Every structure is written in structure tokens, then in C-alpha cells.
Amino acid sequence: MIKTLSFILILLLISSVDISAQQQWRYEGPRIGFDLSRFLLPAFQSGSRHGWEIQGDIPYKGNWFPTAEIGMEWFDDKQQTFHYLSNGIYGRLGVDLNIAKFESLKDQDLLFVGIRYGYSHFNQEANNIIYSNYWGDVNSSLSRRPMSAHWGEIVFGMKGELFKNFFLGWTFRGKFPLVQTNDPNIKPYIIPGLGKTTGEIPFAFTFTASYRFPIFKTKTLPKPIKVGGAKHPGANREENSQYPSGGQYNMNQGR
């Protein structure tokens, strides 16, 4: 009996040691997710707007997250006097910067700002265009035409680790159209990836559910980004004591 209890006790001790050892590691790696708001869009748009978007990022020096996003979108807007169709593929490249301080090695929640460059290649057409005046009615159409658009984005958002390696987050996107194909008949009012162009500054929200592949592990906490000017020497001596000299983030450490 004593032997059995001793064995269980030793097992618990080993397992607890193992758990505490795991908690000392900070896991990092590429994150792949998809945009949940694509499934909500049809409920809030006058036309039928469907699509998908995959997003991915990878940490760089702790607080930087180079990001790539790719997606497709279909828009079918059937109004009383016209029927507009557009569809296309788009991609965005950019980087996010975490501006929040990580409280511990386990803390993976992000508060970030970032920039994006976006490009979309899409087609648009319109048919059943109905117009009436003194001289009668006309029913015309505008044939399918390939278009492209370039734009920039300033993003702000959050990502929280709800479960181990599983993140949920939102991003607010202020968009700035740069260049687009000029169609003398229809200025596209929805561009895949850019969204509605009718506002002065188009903006959008995206909701992302993502999974992080814990490929790298480290015992080093990324040094928080300093906002503002330099402080008095030694003002943050106690605060910075948890970071290694120079605040360098070593992804290979502890491999």
C-alpha cells in the first residue's frame, strides 16, 4: 500500500514538474486562419455577397508579424432597375506590430496596428438595365469586363488566445483606393477584398479564427515596443529586468 501511494505521489510530482516545465516555454509559430465575417456578410448586404479569405502570419522578432491574406469574392446585386455581377480574387501583404506588453511567457494576446497593400483582379458586368423617359423604355446590358484595383490599408485589431494555440480576433481596416481600371460606364462599387467604394474612406471589419502551429519555443519574452521618446536612464530598470540584456528575442533558444 505504501509502495503504491509512493508510486502515485512520485508520478504526480513528475507530472507537476513536467507541467511547470512546459509553462516556462513560450511557443511561437506561423498562424493560419480564416475570416468569419465572410459568413455574416450576406445577412447585412442588399445584394448577395459571398466569399472566403485565408489569413496567415508569422512572428518576427517577437512583436512584428508579417502577414499575407488571400481570398475570393462573388457579388450578385439584383435591383429593380439593374442586375450587377462581379467576382474576383484578391490578395494583401503587410505587417502587424504588437503594441501591447506581454505579461508572461504564456501571454500571447495581441493588440496591433499594421499596414497592408492590396490587389484585386475581378470581372464585372450588368444586365437588365431598365430606363424610361419621354421616348419610351430601354433594356440594355454592359458586357463582362476584366478589371483590377490597388489599394492600401491601415489596420488596428486584437487577437486573443482563447484555447491553446487557437486564436480569435478582429481587425478594423481603413482602406485607401490607389489605382483601379477605369470603366466609363460602371465605376465598380464593390471590389473584392476592398469592399464598398462609395464611402469617402471605405472601411471594414474582419473576424479571424486562427490556429498557431507551435513550431518554435523560447524562454525569452519579447521586449515591449516603446511608444514615445526616450525615458530617463534607469527609469525602466526594474521593468526591464525580466528581459535579457539588449532585449533580443532568440527564436532558437531552447530548441
Add this chain to the structure above:
Amino acid sequence: MKYLLTLLTACLLILTGCDEQNRCYESVNTQIVITLKSSDFSIYHGLIIHGVDRNATGDTLVNDTLSSQSKRFTLPLSVSADSTGFVLTIANVKDTLYFHHQMSMQFISESCGFAPKYTIDGTSYHTGIDSVRILDPVVNTKSIEKNTNDQNVIIYFNPASH
């Protein structure tokens, strides 16, 4: 978990931000702006305009009984043909004027739909009209917003023939 409340707040922001504008606030009325002047700057009395082959009571486009040296008005152009004809009755004398044009449909907005846009290529008319001067060949929904001293076309007619 500490972000859940923020996430929910963002959800509400999305719901409120997705309100659609379904009202049309822009004009889809495309009309050519014309000024009719007498060649010798004399005053003429009365002007009636209707479309060619549109002689029914309700087909009159302009019925101006005032006396004037110059009158300014707007007229709709055909959406199905490449020329539009009008019969102008000035002091009980009829003249016929044709506008030759190209038309394409132009998108205005999601709420308003499309409206025609014309390019005037030329005109033809009978002898009662001296000349027609095209100042702005592009006729679109913005044309009717032109200033009172601005127009697409000026028509000069000869009062002696009326």
C-alpha cells in the same frame, strides 16, 4: 478570455456599421439644356415643343407663353434611337430640329441605378432655324445642373421667317 467583451463590442460595431443606404439621392434625369435665341435679338412670343410624331395632348414638352428674346429649357433624348427629333412652334410657325447622338448607360449608384449619357454628334433642321451651336456635346445627369447662363446647345432662329 479578457478580449471576449471587446470582441462582442466589435460585433455590435459591425452590426451597426452594416446599415445599407437604400434611398436614391442623385438625379437619374438626363436632359439636354438648350437656349433658344432670335438671330436679331428681337422679342418672340410663345414657344411650344413636342417630339416628332408625338402629337397627343400630354406629349407637349415645353409650353411657354411668355414673350422673350431668349428662352432656356431642357429636353429628353431618345433612349432607343441614335437621333431625336423635336417640333418647335414659335409664333405659330413650326420648325423641326434633330439631334444626332450616341448613347451609353452610365452607372449612378446602387440605389439610383443607371442613367443614359449622350454625346451629340451633330444636328439637322429646317430653314426657320438659322444655326445651332453645340457648346457642350456631353449630355448626362449633371447637365441639368448647369448654371443659368450655361447650356449644351444654343439655337438661333430667324424671326423674319415666323
